[in-house]
Amino acid sequence: MAKYGKKAQTKVARAMRERKKGTLKSGRSGRKVTSRKQAIAIGLSEARRAGGKVPKKAAKKMAKKSGRNTARKAAKKTAKKSR
Secondary structure (H helix, E strand, O other), rough: OOOOOOHHHHHHOOOOOOOOHOOEOOOOOOEEEEHHHHHHHHHHHHHHOOOOOOOOHHHHHHHHHHHHHHHHHHHHHHHHHHO
């Protein structure tokens, strides 16, 4: 089964065309978007708002990874102090 719906495909395609033209602007700052990844993210975000079939953001995975890394760093610090 497909992860992304037709609406997501059209929104991303539109964002990519605008990026190529140089008319795609970011939401917060209003600056011109030049990154391909950022254009895709903008298209997917618009598709989500329009009710298209788009998977959820992977924020939870990133939080888990960063938590694991901070635990490792803390363990290293305590190991250095005990020496």
